[in-house]
Amino acid sequence: MTDAPRGPLAGVRVLDLTRVLAGPYCTTLMWELGADVLKVEQPGHGDDTRAFPPFQKGESVYFASINRGKRSLALDLKNDADRIVFERLLERCDVLVENFRPGTMERFGYGYDALKQRFPALIYAAISGFGDTGPYRDLPAYDLIVQALGGMISINGAEGGPGVRLGISLADLAAGAFAAIAINAALYERRESGRGRFIDIAMLDVQTMLLESALVRQFATGEAQTPTGSRHPVITPFDVFRAKDGPIAIACANDHLYRELCDAIGRAELKSDPHYENALARYVNHVALKAELDAAFQSKTVAEWVAQLRALGVPAAPVHTMTDVVQDPQLNARGMFVDVDDPDMGKLKMAGSAFKISGYPQSPTRPPAPNLDEARADVLAELELPPEASRERIRRDGKPPLW
Structure with a gap:
């Protein structure tokens, strides 16, 4: 930890009981915004x-x-001595985040209803597959299961083909991001009220909020969206096309951009063609329009088209591979790749922060992730509790100093 605040959440203490992805992603976002995150992990594992x-x-x-x-502390919440450590930590943390299956923390005696009586200012965030209520509450869930149940698989994939899972764990990542948003809102409210909140984030709920036009059209027209490849389901042309040497992404979200595109490719007649002259006509006739555009793009390379279209203000881009992404000049200029000097693994490279906030300079480095239980001695010292060898003698009496 550095002396200078890393972000606007400096001073916020997060007790992180999460594992795998949704919860850790939430607490990583909190860390990037300046919070101190203590990761509580299962001993030995x-x-x-x-x-x-x-x-x-x-x-x-x-x-x-x-x-x-983050810092790491291994605690067994079935162990009396470790429970004492955990409860001392609860006395000084602002936020607890967990992503166990609903009911798990209650079995330990640490559900929100129990904790809020002793720690009324605690903000308690629970992230799970299906949330704390409803018929799916007790079912296990991973990203694949949520993408399947939430319809995300059914709308992704090659047009006319079977649905496929997105190439990232969107259900996990989005749930973590939504949890961080809710926690920050609760922290803001607590400044006036002094009260904590229980935040119940379900991966399936979050994914439903991300269904965008697919859900709108289902409710409005009864249309069940199927895979559309890279094509936008209602906006045309908004797709990946084939240039002379590879794919090019082009997004014309209004009539003006469409007309600029027609002039650029030397097909001015497509502007006034009744099949394509407005957004609805292009949507209805998207198959024929794609064929026209693919044929036109064959005359130049991706780089040539991108330069020409960008000069006219038409959004266009090559389709980058991961190799291209890490070399992208925009991302590098924005500090989106940072270095980590890990004492065990050596030099690492990873994603930086998308949070750019005035007054908090962007660092080109990050501290490493912790080894399991690495912070035990430091945490026990901060809590004025005896070291590991004497932990069975820990007593519940006495008030430790602030964290």
Whole structure:
């Protein structure tokens, strides 16, 4: 931890009981915004992602990427001595985040209804597949299951083909982001009220909010969207086309941009063609229009088209691979790739922060993720509790100093 505040959440203390992705992503966002995050892990095992590839020198780079900067403390909440440590931590934390299956924390005696009596200012965020209520409450869930149930798989994939899972764990990542938003709102409210809140985030709920036009059209017209490839389901041309040497993405979201595109490709007659002259006509006749445009784009390379279209203000881009992404000049100029000097793994590279907030300079580096239970001695010292060898003698009496 540095002396200078890293972000506007400086001074906020997060007790992080999460594992795998949705919860750790939430607390990583909180860390990026300046909070201090203490990661509580299962003794001897830790977060499941410590065993996820890829590895460098025997350690998980995946784990490192979503737990950088945090501290780690291993606690067994069935162990009386560890429960004392946990409860001392609760006395000084602002936020508790967990992503166990609903009911798990209650079985430990640490559900929100129990904790709010002792810690009324505590903000308690629970992230789960289906939330704390409803018929799916007790079902296990991972991103694939939520994408399947929530319809996301059914609308993604090649047009006319079967649905496919998105290439990222959107259900997890979005749930983590929504949880961070809700926590920050609760922290803002608490400044006046002094009260904490219970935040119940369900991955399936969050994904439903992300269905956008697919859900709108289902309710409005009864149309069940099917996979449309890279094509926008209602806006045309808004798709990936084929240039002389590869794919090019072009997005014309209004009539003006469409007309500029027609002039650029030398097909001015398409502007006044009744089949394509407005947004609705282009939507109805998108198959024929795509054929016209694909044929026109064959005359030049992707780079040539991108330069020409951008000069006219038409949004256009090459389709980058991951190799291209990490070399992208815009992302590098924005500091979106940072260095980590890990004592075990050596030099690492990972995603930076999308938060750009005035007064908080962007750092080109990040602290490493912690080894399991790495912070035990420091945390016990901060709590003025005896070291590991004497922990059975811990007593509940006495008030430790502030964290």
